[in-house]
Amino acid sequence: MRRSAPPPEIVVDGLPRRRPRWMELATSADHKDIGRILLVAALGFLFIALVELLLMRLQLAIPENTFLSPVTFDRMLSLYGATTIFLFAIPLALGLFYYLVPLQIGARGTALPRLGQIGLWLYIAAGTVLYAGFLFTPSEAGVNPLAPLSELTFLPDNGVDAWATATGLATLGFVLIAIDLATTLRNMRAPGMAWRRLPVFSWAAAICSWLLLVIGPVMLAAIAMLLIDRNFDGNFFADGSGGAPLLWQHLSWIFYTGAYMLVLITALGAIAEIVPVFARKPLFNRGATIGSLAAIAAIGTLAWMQNMLTAPIGIGWMYFAMIMALALIVPFGLVVFNLIATMVGGALRMRAPLLFAAGAISAISIGLAAEIEHSMVAVAWHLKNTTDATAATHFALVGGGVFGGFAALHYWFPKMTGRTMGESLARISFWTMALGILLAFVPLFLAGAEQGEVVDAYKFFDKTGVTTYNLIASIGAFVLATGIVLTLVNAILSRSGGPGAGHDQWGGDSLEWFALSPPEPHNFDLLPDVRSARPMRDIRAAIAHRTGRAEQPAPESQPIA
């Protein structure tokens, strides 16, 4: 006779914690832990990028400065380029998506958590590899290391290898996270959460994931070729015996242009969540807005040759790039119009998230308006690689990545931590940043368009008419950096000392506000039946209905069964 197994022991008050907290966090495959590490790391790299920017701006404060040697400047430039794009902007977007998408779609986790986990740690490895470059020599090949400068013949030390390995690891990580996000969005939506009811930010996550699945492998291929060229006698990009220097430009610009669109789509997606909540109105023309975001991803990436308008490519391809770039006016215009139309007739609460969202719209509009000029072929022949391009890119990407990212941070901080970020510090930070971005980049527009000052140069010469512009830009960079650091400080202080937040701090419409703040590991005790695009509003209306309070449910919402 066999003995039966002992009855299972029922644990009533949770499993005891077996390992230290940091180890639990480091080995966690929970989407909230992974998302939080991504966000914290991205903001940390934002700080490092600021230090690099300020060192370069100090060097460029006065003509023919000798504060940084040419080599040091080139290293700062190369690190700044890789840090802002690969270690800050994309991971910040993915961190927000990874944290919020399961909460917004009413899921208890992601579909492929181990993929997200390895994606995160590949990204951390990328940051380590890039900065371990300091142990030997960081890359000196510039923001986008154009072949053949990045070839062994011209830069024989290991800097470019470190750059390529780091960006390759990061890109691989992003692709893995994108696979997880796309699968989660496809398979894990709560009952009733049809695609047409998906929150705009989750739509942005879906669009960006698919975009990354297209552009990520292209960049990985380019990086693999570069590493083969440098280390295994390859001949992809070197001229002679069949190499093609322009091949690197095509492949890398497809990625960079797509990444630019990714940053803007993420920012606009977050703003499209924030504006309706703070205006207490639904998003104006939701369907057209979502469609426009998808169009931006497709058309924007196809405009990659906008970066090659001075290269020896056919005039027909230049016109193709121009048509694609100018076509972007329509979807970007529709999204911005719909965001502003959502505010009209609303009851706007001017809290920090809305303030940063408005700042983001404003900065993005300046950057994209300037990009109109850069896509007009003959004008691009004049403006390309001048500081005008620097200014346009920074208005769009600081507007999207930093202003838009901070809007999202202020909006979802209560959900992630259970505390609100300090409002007065947020306001001081915002206005400092707004002043800073104007001071830092408007003079660069003028220096580039009027005097043709070139980008990426470690010095400029006196009597070329750009001395004053550069001085103002350097002062502006310090103001901008001060504003950004104030928000980082605010986040750190509010993490433990901020005013406590409710579970539904802002009266949000989407399901993440149905979870506790911060959410339980399993997100939701029970999943609501989603009946509209604004499920939390339905839940509030149902509660009001049952408790007999005055709040009338909106006509389109129904009480939950």
Next chain:
Amino acid sequence: MAPHSPGTDQIDTLLWIGFVAAAIVVVAVNAGLAHALRRHRAGRGAEPRQVRGGRRIQLRVGAALTVFATAILVLSLVFTDRARQTPATGPDGLQASNSEPLRIEATGQQWIWRYDYPNEAFSYYKLVVPIDTTVVLDLVSTDVIHTWDVPELAGKRDAVPGKLNRVVFRADEEGVYRGQAATFSGQAYAAMRTAVEVVAVEEYESFVERQDAEIQAAQDSVVGLIESGEAR
């Protein structure tokens, strides 16, 4: 920066058209945003009307944006095409047989420009060209990518190793025009400048002959030194 060539005249005009378009976008978005933020603050007590949008207004805005984008596209195509037209050499210029333009090869190398003239003379850093003459600059590179840029005379173009790129200009005034290489090319990139000196036709011809003779003389003296055994 004043344009001094037919091509840059067109570029300059288009630049201002683009500036107007950009200004319209910036003013429209920011004025609309500021208006919405000021006028629709909370505190009226009433719950906002739950407007979800309208198909008509969206189509109208989309149509307006399409018209705006198309207008910019058409203007860009017209002016870009004009900027690409190769102007013929003017009456004061260097009159070649069959009214061929003057072809000069510009070679980018880390970190200086070399100019090869038709009669085998060459010069570094400074390009000398005759006034009112159509100059076709064939851009090549011996190492990495460089961008030739003298904003007053022509739109910039990349010199890519293994590829041929081309700049055409016709300077309308004597003088020295400064330019700077505009693609990051390594350590001394910031110092990789160039100058185009536009001179009268006779002056250009004498410059090329002098340059040729001096290069020949330098070559001869080197050969002489080696053969006489003095240079070892």
